[in-house]
Amino acid sequence: MAEVSSGNSKSVTPRFSMSGICKTFGATTALDNVGFEVFPGEVHALVGENGAGKSTLMKILSGAIKADKGEMFIDGLSFKPSNPLDARRYGIGMIYQELSLVLHLTVEENIFLGVEPLKFGLLNRDEIHKRSKKAINIFNHPEIMPNTRVADLSIGARQLVEIGRALAAGVKILIFDEPTSSLSQHDAERLFELIGRLKKQNIAIVYISHFLEEINRISDRITILRDGKSVSTNKVSDVNEDDIIKMMIGRDVEDIYVRSTRKRGELLLKTENIKGELNPESASIELYRGEILGIFGLVGAGRTEFLRILFGLDEIKSGTIRIKSYSGYGLPVARWKQGIGYVSENRKEEGLALDMNIADNITLSKYENFGHFGMILKKNQYSAVEDMIKYFDIRCSGPGQSIKDLSGGNQQKAALSRLLYHDVDILLLDEPTRGIDVGSKTKIYHILDNLVSGNNPKGIILISSYLPELLGICDRIAVMSQGKLSDSMEVSNTDEHKIMQLAIG
Numbered sequence: 001m002a003e004v005s006s007g008n009s010k011s012v013t014p015r016f017s018m019s020g021i022c023k024t025f026g027a028t029t030a031l032d033n034v035g036f037e038v039f040p041g042e043v044h045a046l047v048g049e050n051g052a053g054k055s056t057l058m059k060i061l062s063g064a065i066k067a068d069k070g071e072m073f074i075d076g077l078s079f080k081p082s083n084p085l086d087a088r089r090y091g092i093g094m095i096y097q098e099l100s101l102v103l104h105l106t107v108e109e110n111i112f113l114g115v116e117p118l119k120f121g122l123l124n125r126d127e128i129h130k131r132s133k134k135a136i137n138i139f140n141h142p143e144i145m146p147n148t149r150v151a152d153l154s155i156g157a158r159q160l161v162e163i164g165r166a167l168a169a170g171v172k173i174l175i176f177d178e179p180t181s182s183l184s185q186h187d188a189e190r191l192f193e194l195i196g197r198l199k200k201q202n203i204a205i206v207y208i209s210h211f212l213e214e215i216n217r218i219s220d221r222i223t224i225l226r227d228g229k230s231v232s233t234n235k236v237s238d239v240n241e242d243d244i245i246k247m248m249i250g251r252d253v254e255d256i257y258v259r260s261t262r263k264r265g266e267l268l269l270k271t272e273n274i275k276g277e278l279n280p281e282s283a284s285i286e287l288y289r290g291e292i293l294g295i296f297g298l299v300g301a302g303r304t305e306f307l308r309i310l311f312g313l314d315e316i317k318s319g320t321i322r323i324k325s326y327s328g329y330g331l332p333v334a335r336w337k338q339g340i341g342y343v344s345e346n347r348k349e350e351g352l353a354l355d356m357n358i359a360d361n362i363t364l365s366k367y368e369n370f371g372h373f374g375m376i377l378k379k380n381q382y383s384a385v386e387d388m389i390k391y392f393d394i395r396c397s398g399p400g401q402s403i404k405d406l407s408g409g410n411q412q413k414a415a416l417s418r419l420l421y422h423d424v425d426i427l428l429l430d431e432p433t434r435g436i437d438v439g440s441k442t443k444i445y446h447i448l449d450n451l452v453s454g455n456n457p458k459g460i461i462l463i464s465s466y467l468p469e470l471l472g473i474c475d476r477i478a479v480m481s482q483g484k485l486s487d488s489m490e491v492s493n494t495d496e497h498k499i500m501q502l503a504i505g
Contacts, residue, residue, distance in 0.1 A: 021057065021072075032229050045219040048248055050440060062094040063083050095175065111168050138194070174203055178209055216241070231248075232247050262290050290453070295464075296465070311342040326338055362388055412436055426460075471491055471494075475490070
């Protein structure tokens with residue numbers, strides 16, 4: 001085990017260390033001789049592309065799976081957890097991207113689920129209430145009370161309950177796996193403040209994220225994994241984003257954001273004063289063939305509702321929609337026929353059928369090409385899908401693989417490929433790169449650029465909360481603020497500051 005010198009010149013033993021960690025799943029090597037350590041009071045970022053081994057490594061630390069080889073130590077003592085509850089007793093807490101709360105239970109019931117304090121063989125509810133209140137007081141969130149039902153809380157508040165559960169257990173090591181992927185900007189800021197306070201309490205923190213700007217902001221050191229191996233560990237101050245990306249994907253990245261020569265063509269879509277049941281209040285746009293129109297706005301501003309109205313998923317209260325020569329409201333089945341495709345921000349619940357395979361997910365809404373009299377010839381279907389898999393570089397075993405077994409980036413590529421299979425003219429994309437690695441993002445940027453600059457160019461409306469992405473790949477940007485959509489601005493005539501000013505009103 002390594003030791004370092006702290007500021008007071010005394011040696012400091014790592015809060016935990018892992019060495020020689022190996023793990024295989026069948027023929028797949030997930031981890032190959034990986035070493036990793038974090039010190040008390042350190043925020044250590046763990047980064048890599050989807051499938052690099054980050055989650056597997058942390059699941060081994062948290063007792064969810066067992067390593068094939070390797071050693072682990074906590075505060076210098078050998079550590080071999082038999083299950084997650086055992087790891088929790090050793091002071092390890094893991095906050096997954098998909099929260100593991102029981103929604104119909106209260107905050108205090110979730111905090112002590114599985115480790116309830118007893119008195120004379122019965123639940124000690126007074127102790128549960130007192131200790132859960134102490135755990136959540138650190139958050140300064142008045143809506144989080146011990147007897148509040150978790151289902152009644154926002155996503156950000158639920159995440160804090162998950163953290164409270166770890167704190168109540170006396171956590172010494174806290175692992176965050178993509179913690180801000182579903183948070184508003186306000187909740188993300190509060191999370192960063194909380195991490196700062198936990199760091200001062202000498203808690204060792206592992207922070208997994210695809211958002212490099214977050215890592216630069218809150219982390220002390222960074223370890224990069226690629227293809228199941230440790231590539232590098234550095235102080236965050238010693239590496240820049242280009243260095244990190246190069247180490248993650250194993251090659252130079254000249255231009256993450258690409259913009260080929262684009263030529264604006266015919267008007268594809270025009271809306272005037274669109275108003276929904278709640279949001280938006282007013283949204284007017286024009287989308288032309290051969291361009292990407294970006295829409296920025298804070299969470300709750302009405303961006304998603306606007307796209308859902310355009311695709312026929314939400315009702316329209318007033319306003320007009322014109323799609324090429326068609327005017328009026330339409331349901332999704334009509335929109336497909338009119339040449340509009342939609343990819344939801346909620347990939348797992350609305351964007352994909354997780355119990356089906358890749359081929360069915362891509363072709364589900366257009367089966368008629370694969371046979372007659374209701375019959376689907378798998379040979380024809382798989383042949384069409386294999387072209388999509390190749391074009392999008394979807395990492396899979398073939399069209400018949402279950403889509404739930406793919407990484408997030410490859411799932412998103414499959415969701416986008418459905419729109420190309422339909423050969424739509426208008427693509428409505430809501431946060432298409434959220435929660436995926438930089439390599440997958442770069443691939444998607446190249447594909448979107450090809451779609452608006454190649455033969456038979458499309459028109460794309462792209463919602464994103466990441467301003468560098470919008471400024472990097474869009475031609476024009478409009479801003480949604482409190483339900484109202486601004487006039488679009490040419491990317492060359494705006495910047496992050498101007499866009500944010502419009503977003504906050």
